[in-house]
Amino acid sequence: MTDHLSFDQLCDLQDGALDLRDASAARDHMRSCAACAEQFAELSALGSAAAALPRVIDPPADLWGDIRAELAPRQPRRFAREYHWSRSNLVAAAAVIAVVSSALTAVAIRRVDPRPDTVVAAAAAAPEPATAVAVALPARLAMTEVGYTKSVEALQRTLAERRSSLAPSTVATVERSLRIADSAIAEARTALAQDPGNKALVKLFASNYERKIDLLRRATELSPRT
């Protein structure tokens, strides 16, 4: 590395925001560059000064309970027991499976919907949003919704942990906006179940989710007491 480290790189290093490789490269550079090392030391001193401010943040009382629940060893799977079948048993079982699945496929093909997307019950595939009505969505959309829902749940968990550190008025604003977003998602979702091929509707549905996720992300990044 020949150039000096940028201010942003130094800040990110000090904030622990660089990945391992970049952090290692930055530290290597500072071993041979007094100017960067000095600037980093001063940045660190500023960080230490900020850290020394009289502020106590007690973890929530139930935090350890949550951590313990996450760390708890998973129950052994009920079907983990091993079976030792003979080769003839395996061949017979494979033959039965092949016959049954062929029969089911034949029945399904006769009844298949001409649309490319097979309709599935999204309620079974995806965790249901709080305000959404359990209606069927095309398979591709149901899959997409699963992705959105996972992001929403992860962000909502983070927000719940940080909720007590935010100002009540901010929490109220965020919750009000989330209710609006949920209502819009539910409405678009119901319409999509009736008209799954409507591309404009698909885009509106996805946009509603994306705005909700973006709002949640921004809420989780707010500074304490704001």
Add this chain to the structure above:
Amino acid sequence: MRLSWLVPFTLIASASLPAQQKEQKVLLGHAASATVSIRLMAAVGNIRVIGWERDSVEMSGAVPFGVKVELFGGTPTERSKGIKAFADVPADQSGREGKLLLKVPRRATVWLKTGSAEVDVSGVVGGLDLNIVGGSIAVHGSPRELRAESMDGNVVVDGAPDWMRVKTATGDITLNGGQDVGASTISGAIRTSGGEVERAKLETTTGGISFSNTLARGANVELETHSGPIDILFASHADVELDAATITGAIDNLWIKQRPVPGREGRGMTFAASSGTGSARVTARSFKGTIQLRSQVPIFSK
């Protein structure tokens, strides 16, 4: 230039104030490069940022007693390329009092994060990244890049940034100018006007969208809402191709003599039309919000 001028100066003049006065004055500064990058995290009620024609950064103002204000710019005798500053408020204070004035080189990049504050920026042509919760953001002038985010604070941009992205939850967004424009809100309203837009994406969940910018040749504009009204005001001789659709709402056309048609399965409406050479493209989508199309010089009325 004598370096002694560039030596950072610091003064927190609380000692000179009467004991009963609740504020302390702030004056901090540092020599800086013309394109210095500045990060300010400050919990105060009012922050003003001004771009000036000097090679230094100066932060002044008054904050309540107990607020710790720091500014760091590295080696005192060198023009800093990066400056970090903060105003940290004790836990028993609201963080909504006090005023800071930050003067920066015009081409500086400013990153600012605060709580509920009135933020006013003018004269900066570098980059701006402004983040508030409540209060408001007002930007005057044309920074190269602008990113502004708030929860319930309103955002007003009066200028023509090359690139601009604005987001709120409930706050209104008013953009007077801009070339590459992005604005998103849940329930706030978005109003854009002025300037010649090349690319715009404006989206709301329930808030209204009002678009009346001039369209550059080949411009691409997307307007999208769930239930808010969309109002598009075209210039009198706009070269534009429009594609509008609403799932269950209505399209109110006062723009050109052509009727919207019913949407899929008889619900909602769609409208596709063009004017002039049709070089710009505008797409408007709503779930149930009404889409209104107008012209600055009405060609016909219903």
